[in-house]
Amino acid sequence: MTEPIADGQGADHPDGAPQPQPVRPGDDGVDSVTDDEHLEPRAGTARRWFGRALLVAGVLILLSVAWVGWRTYQAYRHLNAAATQVSDLQAQVRDLSNIDLNKADATAAQLRADADKARADTSDPLFRLAGHLPWIGTNFRAVSDIASTVDQLATTTAPSLVQVARTVQPETLTPKNGTIDVKPIAAASDTLQAADAAVVSAEQSTSSIDRRGLIGPIDRAVTTLQAKLAKLEQTTSAAARIGRLAPAMLGADGPRKYLVVFQNLAEPRASGGLFGSYALVTITDGKLAITDQGSGSRDLGKFDPPLALPAGLSTALYGQLPGTYATDTNLTPDFPTSAALLAKMYAIRKHVTVDGVVSIDPVALSYLLVGAKPIPIGHNLQLTSSNVTRILLSTAYALYPQSNDAPAREAFLADATAKAFAAVTNSGGSARSLLRGLRKAVGERRLLVWSADGEQQTDLLATDLSGHLPTVDGATPVVGVFRNDSTGGKLGYYTSGSATLVPGTCTAGQRNLTLSVTMSYTAPSAGLPTYVLGYAKGGPYVLRTNFLIFAPVDGTISTLSVDGRAVPVVWATEGGRRVGMITVELRPGAQATVTGRFTVAAPSATAAQYQPRLETTPSVTTWKTSAAGYPSC
Numbered sequence: 001m002t003e004p005i006a007d008g009q010g011a012d013h014p015d016g017a018p019q020p021q022p023v024r025p026g027d028d029g030v031d032s033v034t035d036d037e038h039l040e041p042r043a044g045t046a047r048r049w050f051g052r053a054l055l056v057a058g059v060l061i062l063l064s065v066a067w068v069g070w071r072t073y074q075a076y077r078h079l080n081a082a083a084t085q086v087s088d089l090q091a092q093v094r095d096l097s098n099i100d101l102n103k104a105d106a107t108a109a110q111l112r113a114d115a116d117k118a119r120a121d122t123s124d125p126l127f128r129l130a131g132h133l134p135w136i137g138t139n140f141r142a143v144s145d146i147a148s149t150v151d152q153l154a155t156t157t158a159p160s161l162v163q164v165a166r167t168v169q170p171e172t173l174t175p176k177n178g179t180i181d182v183k184p185i186a187a188a189s190d191t192l193q194a195a196d197a198a199v200v201s202a203e204q205s206t207s208s209i210d211r212r213g214l215i216g217p218i219d220r221a222v223t224t225l226q227a228k229l230a231k232l233e234q235t236t237s238a239a240a241r242i243g244r245l246a247p248a249m250l251g252a253d254g255p256r257k258y259l260v261v262f263q264n265l266a267e268p269r270a271s272g273g274l275f276g277s278y279a280l281v282t283i284t285d286g287k288l289a290i291t292d293q294g295s296g297s298r299d300l301g302k303f304d305p306p307l308a309l310p311a312g313l314s315t316a317l318y319g320q321l322p323g324t325y326a327t328d329t330n331l332t333p334d335f336p337t338s339a340a341l342l343a344k345m346y347a348i349r350k351h352v353t354v355d356g357v358v359s360i361d362p363v364a365l366s367y368l369l370v371g372a373k374p375i376p377i378g379h380n381l382q383l384t385s386s387n388v389t390r391i392l393l394s395t396a397y398a399l400y401p402q403s404n405d406a407p408a409r410e411a412f413l414a415d416a417t418a419k420a421f422a423a424v425t426n427s428g429g430s431a432r433s434l435l436r437g438l439r440k441a442v443g444e445r446r447l448l449v450w451s452a453d454g455e456q457q458t459d460l461l462a463t464d465l466s467g468h469l470p471t472v473d474g475a476t477p478v479v480g481v482f483r484n485d486s487t488g489g490k491l492g493y494y495t496s497g498s499a500t501l502v503p504g505t506c507t508a509g510q511r512n513l514t515l516s517v518t519m520s521y522t523a524p525s526a527g528l529p530t531y532v533l534g535y536a537k538g539g540p541y542v543l544r545t546n547f548l549i550f551a552p553v554d555g556t557i558s559t560l561s562v563d564g565r566a567v568p569v570v571w572a573t574e575g576g577r578r579v580g581m582i583t584v585e586l587r588p589g590a591q592a593t594v595t596g597r598f599t600v601a602a603p604s605a606t607a608a609q610y611q612p613r614l615e616t617t618p619s620v621t622t623w624k625t626s627a628a629g630y631p632s633c
Contacts, residue, residue, distance in 0.1 A: 079143075079221065082150050085111040086228050089158055093165045094235050095439070101166055108158040115147070115154035139218045142209050146225055149202045157236070160195045164188045164239070170431035178425050180286040182252045189243035196233070196240035203229045241459045249356070249456065251283040256355045258283065259346055261296070262417055263330070263361040265620050266393040266490035266532075270333035270482035270548060271467055272361050272446065272618045273492070275326055275342060277414045279421065280352065288425050290418060292350065295410045296326035296342075300349050307344060310337050314572040317548065317581055333482045333548065333615070334575060335359065335467025336457070339450035356451040359467070361618060362389040364446035365420055367437030371430045372423050377416045383423075389620060392416060393493045401529030446618050469615070471576045473553045475607035477600050479627070480550030481517050483617045486583060489534020491543045494523035494588075498624040499614050506633035507599065513612070515549070515596035521586040538585045545586075547594055551578040552612070555600030562594055604632040 085107050092104040172184045206226050211219055249256060260279045263272035280292035294300070306323035309315065313322060313332055321328040322338065326345050330338035339357035347353050366388045369375075374382035379399060381391060392413060400409035424434070441447040448467035451457045460466045470478060481499050485492055497519040504512035521543050528541070538544050551557045553576050560569050560580045570581040584592050602610055611629040 079114075079146055079150060082111055082114040082154065083224055083228055085114065086150075086153070086158075086232060089161070090232050090235050093161045099165055101162070104162050104165060108154075108162050111158055112154045115151040138210055138212065142211070142218050142222060145205065145209050146221060149205050149225070153198065153202055153232075157195045157198045160191050161236070161239075164191055164195075170435050174431040174434050175286075175288065175425040178288050178422075180250055180288070182247050182250050182286040185243065185250075186247040186252055189247065192236070192240045192243035196236040199229060199233045199236045203233060238463070241463065245456055245459055248453075249283075249451065250286050252285060255282055255284045257281070257291075257352065258356045258358050259343060259354045260358045260360065260421075261342065262392075262413075263359055263618075264393065264490075265361050265363065265389075265618065266397075266493040267488075268483045268485045268492040268495075268545070268617055268619070269328075269330040270484055270617055271330040271335050271338060271359070271448070274328070274485075275330060275338075275359075277410060277417060278346075279414075279418065280350075280354070281358075290421070292352075293414050293418065295414070298406070298410060300326040300345050303345065303348075307341065310340070312574060313337060314574045314579065316570055316572040317574070317579065331484050332574070333467075333480060333550070333617070334469045335448045336450050336461075339448075340452075343450075343452065354452065356449060356453075356456075358450075359448040360441070361446045362392045363618070363620065363622075364437075364441035364444075365389075365392075365417075365424075367440050367446075368424045368434060369420065370437055371433040375419050375423050377419055378412070383416060383420055388420065393490070393620065397490055397529050397532050401531055403531050405531070444618055444622060445615075469550065469575050469577070471553060475610050477513075477552035477555065477610060477612040478550070479513070479515060479552060479598070479612060479614055480548065480577070481515070481594075481614060481616045482548040482550070483519075484546040484548065485534075486544035486546050487534040487537065487542070489536075490532040491521075491523055491528075491534065491541075493620055494521055495543070495545075495619060496520050496522070496621045496623070497616075497619070499616055500625070501612055501614055501627040503612075503628055503630035506602070509601070509603070509633045510599040511602040511610070511630055511633055513555075513598040513600060515594075515598065517547070517594040517596075518591055519545070519584070519586070519594075520591040521588060523588045525588045541588050543586045545584050547582050547584060549580045549582070549594070549596050550574070550615075551580075551598050552600045553577055555598050558597045558599060560594065560596050562592055564595070602630070602633045606632070608632055 089104060089107045089111060092099060092107060168184050168188050172181055174180070203226070206222065206229060209222055211222060247253070258281050260281050261275045262277050263269070263274065264276040265273040267274045269275075275296045277295050278293065279290045282289050282291045303324050306320040309320070309323050318328070318331045322331050322341055326342055329341040329345070332338055339359070343354050343357055366385045369383070369385040369388060372385065374384050376382050377391075381395070383391060396409055396413055396416075400406075400412065438447065442464050445464065445467060447465065449460055449465040450467075451460055461468050469480060479501055483492075497517065499515065499517045502514045502516070504514060506512070523541060523543070525541055533540060536542065549557060549560060556578050557580050559566075560582055561567060562582065562584055567582050572579045572581070580596070582594065584594065586592055609629055609631055612627040614625040614627045616623050616625060
């Protein structure tokens with residue numbers, strides 16, 4: 001019989017099978033632990049590592065955010081500086097008559113430096129990665145897009161503009177010995193087209209920026225850039241048009257013939273004054289030559305039957321006069337219409353087809369003669385900038401006072417204007433003064449150009465040279481105040497005036513506008529030649545003026561009055577505009593005020609803010625005008 005083993009060791013299982021025995025501590029030389037005792041330290045280690053990882057990640061995130069924030073601030077600062085330089089550079093290269101090339105170079109260099117830093121600030125991997133973050137990422141992408149756009153302009157467009165300004169100096173643009181050097185302008189044309197295309201591309205890129213979710217400063221930065229690009233585009237597009245127009249129109253591709261007409265402001269017409277004397281100027285590769293001269297009334301005469309009037313020209317306002325007399329072709333304020341009619345009349349009478357018509361008045365001529373030497377014209381007279389207007393519009397009629405003096409008077413005027421033309425085209429004054437005079441004359445609608453070439457005319461229509469009354473107003477409603485003399489004399493020399501346009505309230509989505517026009521008449525009451533007095537329909541020395549009041553394209557005229565009194569009105573439509581014509585009579589020393597009330601559409605879909613513009617007939621003295629802006633209705 002077997003003895004039991006102490007403590008149950010070796011004891012048989014009830015089933016007879018041996019059972020595993022528990023291992024006691026120390027049996028194998030290693031302290032034994034349970035599973036729970038193993039898991040507890042492992043979990044603690046994992047938590048410690050996880051916490052450390054979170055801490056490191058948090059630090060990295062904070063550092064990344066700080067880095068991206070710092071880069072954003074730096075980019076924003078450089079972009080603000082670049083925006084200022086864009087405006088400065090535009091102002092510096094816009095007026096070639098007053099350009100400082102050293103300043104322009106310095107501005108362009110600083111613009112490149114700031115733009116390059118802004119681009120670098122927004123080009124590192126962290127900044128690009130931030131652009132993919134939800135919500136806030138759109139702001140980083142917007143800053144990056146702005147930086148890229150400004151950098152492109154700084155490295156391509158800005159240097160091009162400065163280089164063109166350096167090449168095309170006032171001295172190269174102004175005529176010498178009757179010749180304008182076309183080569184520098186032609187050489188710069190491709191550069192000007194590329195610069196304009198780059199600005200247009202930048203405008204498109206900026207417009208495509210997703211502005212949803214942009215924070216205030218970034219959104220305002222986009223708005224600022226868009227506004228500055230729009231202004232810059234005005235400069236580059238104008239320069240590009242000059243590059244396209246000037247070489248061809250100055251005869252680089254063959255001779256060009258232009259009918260140059262002088263508007264006599266002493267007898268007002270809607271675009272300035274009646275078309276009096278004229279000169280046919282032929283230009284061959286920049287060289288100018290007068291090949292014919294004459295008078296609109298004497299040499300072109302009366303057309304009977306009248307020429308067919310262009311579609312849209314109102315017979316209610318003008319009858320058949322624009323198609324009958326060259327001197328009445330500009331009863332309409334739209335210069336392209338009157339110029340085309342005049343060119344047709346000249347072709348019929350002279351059997352010469354002209355390439356265009358250029359109009360200038362004596363006041364514009366005075367601007368161009370600034371700095372020129374006095375020009376002897378006989379009768380112990382000398383033309384200067386300060387007296388050319390008086391001599392051509394008043395003295396000439398004192399020298400030749402009678403109607404039968406017309407041939408001698410016209411010869412005197414033709415000779416005087418030809419000599420003034422020669423002085424201007426032969427470097428009679430400083431180049432910069434001449435350019436300033438040209439700019440001023442164009443801005444006052446005293447120098448107008450029409451081209452018979454369709455593509456050239458399309459380019460001209462986008463400039464102040466066109467004298468075109470727009471058929472679409474948009475956010476700039478145009479109100480026209482034009483004058484046609486009804487005296488048949490030269491009393492317009494003694495007039496001056498002003499015009500204001502004031503917005504009122506909105507009615508049914510229409511903005512109310514009030515126009516106030518005051519004209520003064522300062523002629524003497526005795527001593528003027530009979531020829532100057534004209535037909536005297538209202539009596540001797542009485543000035544009769546037909547006022548044409550043009551409403552905005554999307555507007556109407558509700559009332560017209562003179563000095564608060566209702567007057568007869570001839571109503572018509574021209575160029576998509578409602579027109580009212582009234583006749584005003586003035587005696588020497590008197591003045592009259594014409595008041596017009598308008599309503600015009602002002603939808604917010606077109607613009608949030610409207611800035612109307614007053615167009616008036618150029619006069620011997622420049623009328624003071626003002627037009628206040630207004631919000632949409």
